[in-house]
Amino acid sequence: MIRVENLSKSFGSFTAVDNISFDVGKGEIFAFLGPNGAGxxxxxxxxxxxxxxTSGKIWLDGLNAMDGAANKHLARKSFGIVFQDPSLDGDMTxxxxLELHGVLYHVPRRQARERIENLLKLFELWDRRDVQVxxxxxGMKRxxxxxRGFLHTPKILFLDEPTLGLDPQSRNQLWAQVKQLNEQEQVTVFLTTHYMDEAERVAHRVxxxxHGKGVALGTPAEIKERTGTETLEEAFLALTGTEIRDESADPAAMMRQFAQMWRR
Known part of the structure; x- marks a missing residue:
């Protein structure tokens, strides 16, 4: 469903992503892990x-996503995105x-109504559907x-730190709901998280x-075996070290940029 081949991105003399390659299969939950600033x-x-x-290739659902504006537009229709920072309209219910998202993705009205009801009930928000966000x-906002990311029935869902700041009960509930849709609809889930226990529990592969380079790829069990560790967190530290990293990314800016692209 996702294929990345020799992907690199440089900013002047700095290489943020350095020749990485990986594949993600249909219906797979794939965790993409790394310290702050890793790429x-x-x-x-x-x-x-x-x-x-800067170089390399990306295929999404068999489509070369970098081959011209038309392919990029088609690729965007195939996936949903949930970034770290909130992007909901707090004054709307x-x-x-969800209705606005359905309009933006051209979901037929009748289909959208049914899908919205089903999703709000699954995520235990139906009773609060008419309350301002x-x-x-x-936890309710997340x-x-x-x-919303599932509303247009995407083939791929990108989740960037989806449970950041949530309590353990909310995290467990949210992942149970995501896994249910992953299994029922065979949605490919590509996630990032700093909760290693979470990645170990929910991801099929990691x-x-x-420093921009791929250092490990496999199931959590395979990575633990390779590093001779008992937990994925221990394996992660063995692979990446223990020094503290700074975070410079701006997920909110990413969401604004994506919204601007859709309006073009």
Whole structure:
């Protein structure tokens, strides 16, 4: 469903992503892990057509996503995105936020109504559908954003730190709901997270990137075996070191950039 071949991105003399390659199969939950500043956000920008690679190729659902504006537009129709920072309209209700998304993605009205009801019930938001989003808790907002990402029945869903800041109960609930849709609809899920226990629990396979280079790829069990560790967190530290990294990415800017592309 996703194929990345020799992908690189440089900014002047700095190489943010350095010749990485990987494949993600249909219906797979794939965790893309790395320390802050490792190149994760730059990679997601390229995968979601927000940024042109310096070199390399990207295929999404068999489509060369970098081959001209027409292919980029078709590729965008095949995926949904949920970035770290909130992107909901707080003055609109939960249902209105989803209805707007349906219009932007040209989901037929009758189909959208049915899909919205099903998603709001699955994510346990149906009883709050007519409440303004600014009155939602943090966990409710994240569930609504992920429900919105599923609304147009994407083949691929990109989740960038989807459970950041949520309590363990909310995290477990959210992943149970995502896994249910992943299994029922065979949606490919490409996620980033700093919660290694989460990645170990939900991901079928994991890729680790550090300083722009791919350093590991396989199932959590395979990566633990390779590093001689008992947990994925220990394996991650063995592969990437223990020094503290700074984060410079701006997910909100990514969402604004993506919205601008759709309006063109």
């Amino acid at each position: 994760k956000t730059t990679t997601i920008k390229m995968l979601t057509t927000l940024m042109q690679p 939960g249902q209105e936020n 600014k009155k939602y808790s943090g 569930r609504l954003e992920i429900a 890729a680790v990137i550090d």
